Amino acid sequence: MTHPVKLRMYAQHARSLVIFGVAAVSLCSSQFSHSALAFQPALVLPVRTGILIHREASKRVQFSSRTPLLSSPTGTTVDTDVERNMPTKTPLVQRKYKTYLWKKHLHSYNINYRMEGPLDGPPVLLVHGFGANVNHFRYQFPALVEAGYRVYAIDLLGFGASDKPKEEEYCIELWVDLLVDFLKAMDMDMGSDERKSNKWVVGGNSIGGLCSLSVTEKLPDLVRGCVLFNCSGGMTGFRYTELPIFIRPILYFVQKVVLGQHLGGRFFQNFKSRENVESILVQQGVYGDTTNVNDELLEILLGPSEDDGAQEVFLKVFAGPPGPTPESILPNINVPILALWGDSDPWTPLEGGLHPGSTFGNYTDDFKLVSLPGAGHCPHDEAPGLVNKEMISWLKELDV
Template sequence: MTQAVTPLSALTPLDWTWRDQQIRYTVQGKGQPLLLIHGFGASIGHWKHNIPALAAQGYQVFALDLLGFGASAKPAWDYSLDLWQDLLRDFWQAKIQQPTVFVGNSIGGLLSLAMLANYPDLCAGGVLINCAGGLNHRPDELALPLRVVMGTFAKLVSSRLTGPFIFNQVRQKSRIKNTLYQVYGDRQAVTDELVEMLYEPSCDPGAQQVFASVITAPPGDSPTELLPKRQHSLLVLWGDRDPWTPIKGSQIYQDLAAQNAGVEFHPIPGAGHCPHDENPSLVNSLILDWLQRLG
């Protein structure tokens, strides 16, 4: 279920320097701060249906492009969940300085959970949308044939000889659209603007090295390791047609919700991996209702 189109031009681009690197961010509204964190390959624009709607209801909504993605710099660094947590911590210190609700999709969801676990003083709560289980799959999570395939792919991607060729194949607009068709439950949400939003940063210098670094990075702490450390309430939303992080993997959150352990869980019917973009009206409503009770 899509809603009226919110143009990307409605999001004012701002820049902040972190470790001598440019970070793109945006902010709207006043009130309780929220920080929105995108998933792999995405950017601020992926929240275009959410930022204005949340800001209009009395919240100060921040969103940023993680280092290596979107309009942020793409240095040849070793990318990891720890690096991005450092970025989020320093961004909070520079721009927010109030207890914040961290909202994330996919890898952004895992980063939000990590912030709650590792930096509780910065946090007021968390919203996880189809939360990833790791930056990459752990070898023991894959069946043997797929483990070999993924291991070979990682080696080819990181090779100076084959990496650029593979990256150029992966980032073709037609392949991006086909991938989105696979992971979005609502194909009408796969617009030309969405494809362009994902394609354009892939043309930046350094984008291929970022891709290779992320693909070969360690998975980081798992939700199972992070959840016992959190001190704040969680809202967990999950598209029930997600093939990347299937809803069966959300059982740990459903169990905590059933135990009234500070977790609220809602499936998003018919949505895939990005329900905030596929059914923003429902997702925004659930977030706002939860925030009101949290406050």
């Protein structure tokens, strides 16, 4: 007999899939309701494993061209409200930084990455979520560099300013292969003394967190720690095996029909509008704390959607295989893990759902969980002061 809690959870999943299917079909028409859309694949992985958090329809954000950048000295105690948003100069949103040529079988791809900080500093690699890019870590770069770390962020294949090949089959394993090769290449660029003394810390948001876990598992001799800024349960929203038989046809309809060849293109074109993305971030509660939802963030997220191949990547990822679960990876990791989790995340909830972050510590020994009140799916961008303070403190403990 199915447990009542599971029945309620399955009912929530079915409701979410129906809402998404109806909203997606509406998005394919010339007129649609933004408030009807309960998923946001243009930013990060749309894994809806918890209860939908409803927001007031009247909730709005006044956007400003100013973008606060955090630069907080290590060990400084700051008031929480100030710590979340510490305004400094507004940077120019630069998309392309450095290029890593990734050779994959018979193909070569240009991969965009950003690197800042002292060459002799302990290296940290940051990995974005679905639809984001290196600039989504706009608040981590200055804080980590000031703390003495050499900071890298990479645009996964298909995102940001990296190549977007239409023929690729996008999956978690593809990105993990890229990250493994990138990490080895960057490590070889260091001097021999640096390689001996400085192992890597890898961190990521959403699917970037899942990829970071997998990289940590695959490179135990190169990675000394892993940081999760909320972690997805897979690349796509659901696995067929995780859902009851009566719900699976709904998922099939969404993946094969709504996101298929005939409707998918129009769906993407309507979906990537500024108005829609703003609605998802604010009304749908993806950003539990909307203080940093501003013009710069929208430019960061929307810019790459105009690139050739962006539509194909979007649809392939949305309908692609879910990949491994975090629970299957965690037991194989023997290095410290820090999870900084927004407790208001409607997609990858801290409590409840299929892959709640609150249970990750049951699968591995050295696991520290920090719940961030009021933050949603992207805590590193919503509450950067709190996130950076916790992360730098944890990194300093690793350095000892």
